[in-house]
Amino acid sequence: MNNFEYYTPTKVIFGKGAASQAGAEAKRIGATRVLIVYGSDRVRKKGLMDIVKKSLIEAGISYEEFGGVKPNPLLSHAEEGVQKAIRFNADLILAVGGGSVIDTAKGIAHGKGNPDQKLWDLWTKKAPIKASVPVGAVLTIPAAGSEMSDSAVLTNEETHQKFGINTEFNRCAFALLDPAEAEELPDWQLKNGIVDIMMHTMERYFIPEIKCDLTDRIAEGVIRTTRDNGRMVLKDRSDYDAMAEIWWCSSLSHNNLTECGRGKDFSVHKIGMALSALFDYTHGATLSAVWASWARYLYKDAVLRFARYARQVWDIEEADDEQAAVKGIDATEAFFREIGMPVSLKELGLADPDEETIRKLSLHATMNDTVKLSRIRPLSAADIAEIYRAAK
Numbered sequence: 385m386n387n388f389e390y391y392t393p394t395k396v397i398f399g400k401g402a403a404s405q406a407g408a409e410a411k412r413i414g415a416t417r418v419l420i421v422y423g424s425d426r427v428r429k430k431g432l433m434d435i436v437k438k439s440l441i442e443a444g445i446s447y448e449e450f451g452g453v454k455p456n457p458l459l460s461h462a463e464e465g466v467q468k469a470i471r472f473n474a475d476l477i478l479a480v481g482g483g484s485v486i487d488t489a490k491g492i493a494h495g496k497g498n499p500d501q502k503l504w505d506l507w508t509k510k511a512p513i514k515a516s517v518p519v520g521a522v523l524t525i526p527a528a529g530s531e532m533s534d535s536a537v538l539t540n541e542e543t544h545q546k547f548g549i550n551t552e553f554n555r556c557a558f559a560l561l562d563p564a565e566a567e568e569l570p571d572w573q574l575k576n577g578i579v580d581i582m583m584h585t586m587e588r589y590f591i592p593e594i595k596c597d598l599t600d601r602i603a604e605g606v607i608r609t610t611r612d613n614g615r616m617v618l619k620d621r622s623d624y625d626a627m628a629e630i631w632w633c634s635s636l637s638h639n640n641l642t643e644c645g646r647g648k649d650f651s652v653h654k655i656g657m658a659l660s661a662l663f664d665y666t667h668g669a670t671l672s673a674v675w676a677s678w679a680r681y682l683y684k685d686a687v688l689r690f691a692r693y694a695r696q697v698w699d700i701e702e703a704d705d706e707q708a709a710v711k712g713i714d715a716t717e718a719f720f721r722e723i724g725m726p727v728s729l730k731e732l733g734l735a736d737p738d739e740e741t742i743r744k745l746s747l748h749a750t751m752n753d754t755v756k757l758s759r760i761r762p763l764s765a766a767d768i769a770e771i772y773r774a775a776k
Contacts, residue, residue: 385596391552392532393555396531396532397409397558399561400563400624402562403436403560403565404435407438407439407441409520411445412558413557415445417447417473417475418448418477419474419476421453421478421489422450422481423451423485424451427524433480436480436522447478448472450465457484457485457538457539458538458540459503459507459539462488462491462492462503466492469495474496475518476519477489477490478521481524481525482523482524482573483580484528486536486556490530490536492517493516493517494513497514497515497517504540513551513553518557519554519556520558521559523559523560526566526627526631526633526634527576529581532556532638533555534555535550536554545661548657559635561632563627564627567622571618578610579668580634580667581606581633584637585606586693587652587653588646588647590690591649592685594645596645599642599646609630611719613630613633615723649757649758652678654750655674655745655772658745659745665732665734669726669732672720672726673728673729673732673775674775676716676717680713681770683710690712691706694708694709698711698715700712728776730776736776742769746766749765750768
């Protein structure tokens, strides 16, 4: 087991009615002026926004609203939010939404905390993040796990670059999680969330030759729990207990717990992020579309790891390690297909991409071939191109 540091400062309030505690939590951390960040009007129609605002008013806290966050959140929109936060002198950025809203809130917080720097310079590490504003989250969908993670992702629409940053400044001060909020979610959003939760865990799992039995068992449990309860909620959205399991898995999948002693990889995320940066595909769908191709390209370099995954997650009864590994990959792909997620670029919507498109995608994923992907075996842009071709 490798040395590690584990830090999770986010206070989580989990269960029915959690959103009503937004004001109390904001007051607890000393906030007096809150910028509420949200996406669509769905949070208004459901009455969630009214609950949040009522709680802030009761706590004696002023607020302003900033809406319009889109999936694959945009740099330009976050920059608008920074200027609003500065004008309002917000001392808390409160995200009411899913991962895209929370990531936008984190970007606004960093911009407000470093007003003399361009947000993209902070994002690309040309300038250091020296300070930030606290962020709170009222979650509406289980997926990205951004409510407890140290990461955030924005897309620069001018350059078609989608980058993530990791910093302890990204940790939310508090997160309010009410699984009942997802009861009316569209199937597509929930399916993408299920994939993203599984992928956040698997991106930390497939790192060979490091013994971390407890961390592995936690990760395997998160994947199995997400899969099993995902099947249940897709059949019966009113199954609160099954939905609650998925919500908790979402937070645990991306708060670094499942990387303790092992670390993380996120090469599949980089392959998928290139697709959403260039074509604006839904994040979870890009991951399911390429994962099996990535796994088949690399599994022989980590046969025992993939074999353990097959046996512990998918109950594969196969004595031969290589055959077990292949069956585990097949089982994962079959599950994605079972719940209606794409397992190829064609199913994603990118039918028969030409070589120039594959070249652009591969260079984006590897930052112009300056970064090698995967901790199983270093992958160059040429390797990533082969994975895209296999995913066609």
